[in-house]
Amino acid sequence: MENKFLPPRSIGNLAESIAMTYETTVTPLKQILEDEEIPYAEDDYGNAFDGMTVYDNSFFIHLNTSRGNHIDTPRGRFTMAHELAHCIIENHRKGIISGKLKPHPSKTNQSFHYRLEREADFFASCLLMPEFRFLKECLGKPFNFDLTKHISDTFQVSLTAAALRFALIGTHPIIVIYSKGFGIEWYFPSNDFPFKSLLDGKDSIPINTLMSDFFKDGKRYDEIVEIEAQDWFKIYRPQDNGRAFYEKCIYGPDGVISIIWEE
Numbered sequence: 397m398e399n400k401f402l403p404p405r406s407i408g409n410l411a412e413s414i415a416m417t418y419e420t421t422v423t424p425l426k427q428i429l430e431d432e433e434i435p436y437a438e439d440d441y442g443n444a445f446d447g448m449t450v451y452d453n454s455f456f457i458h459l460n461t462s463r464g465n466h467i468d469t470p471r472g473r474f475t476m477a478h479e480l481a482h483c484i485i486e487n488h489r490k491g492i493i494s495g496k497l498k499p500h501p502s503k504t505n506q507s508f509h510y511r512l513e514r515e516a517d518f519f520a521s522c523l524l525m526p527e528f529r530f531l532k533e534c535l536g537k538p539f540n541f542d543l544t545k546h547i548s549d550t551f552q553v554s555l556t557a558a559a560l561r562f563a564l565i566g567t568h569p570i571i572v573i574y575s576k577g578f579g580i581e582w583y584f585p586s587n588d589f590p591f592k593s594l595l596d597g598k599d600s601i602p603i604n605t606l607m608s609d610f611f612k613d614g615k616r617y618d619e620i621v622e623i624e625a626q627d628w629f630k631i632y633r634p635q636d637n638g639r640a641f642y643e644k645c646i647y648g649p650d651g652v653i654s655i656i657w658e659e
């Protein structure tokens with residue numbers, strides 16, 4: 397199954413109401429940290445985590461530069477927005493202050509199983525890409541990989557963050573799939589994406605896919621490749637056999653993301 401848990405809308409509203417008090421399209425995280433009076437530090441902590449929030453009478457956020465997290469990089473911005481969630485969402489904040497929510501090393505894209513981490517990721521996504529501003533960038537444009545790039549440039553977020561936000565509120569059905577090489581970590585289809593079940597579930601990466609080529613032979617595709625529905629998905633109707641889709645892979649330090657869409 398795909399990951400069903402969607403954090404409460406109220407968390408998104410909270411994040412967006414903060415973002416919309418600032419005029420810039422690129423959410424000014426430094427300014428927010430200043431306004432919330434939360435100091436932070438960038439440092440090299442090895443490969444242990446992307447970001448971490450600690451509390452000792454006041455909040456303090458660590459960004460791990462050795463994994464590419466700076467306040468101005470797309471990866472670091474998402475990490476920072478995630479950590480800000482822990483300082484701002486009421487039950488996270490209370491949990492950290494009371495010690496019930498332990499300081500935890502957050503890793504981008506790898507936290508889908510944990511409810512609070514999902515909430516913090518959702519907060520981050522809404523803080524960096526408020527729906528109103530996001531849709532303004534998408535309306536009237538057909539989905540293709542260039543639009544993902546446009547969103548990523550416009551909001552200074554990673555391609556993955558842009559694609560996931562598009563799957564949730566975008567104007568065209570897509571699916572985003574993530575693997576670290578052993579099976580599928582998670583996948584997220586738009587509500588109106590025509591296929592909801594992967595060919596082998598989450599157990600393995602289907603062999604006729606770009607993603608599989610990478611983990612098998614290290615082969616990378618810079619280009620968008622045309623694929624057929626049955627390469628990735630369980631199909632139940634004969635007319636879906638051969639139905640054309642496009643796939644684009646994004647190769648990152650922690651695995652591969654596939655974005656798939658139909659024209």
Ligand SMILES: [Zn+2]
Binds near residue numbers: 479482500512513516
């Ligand atoms: Zn976290």
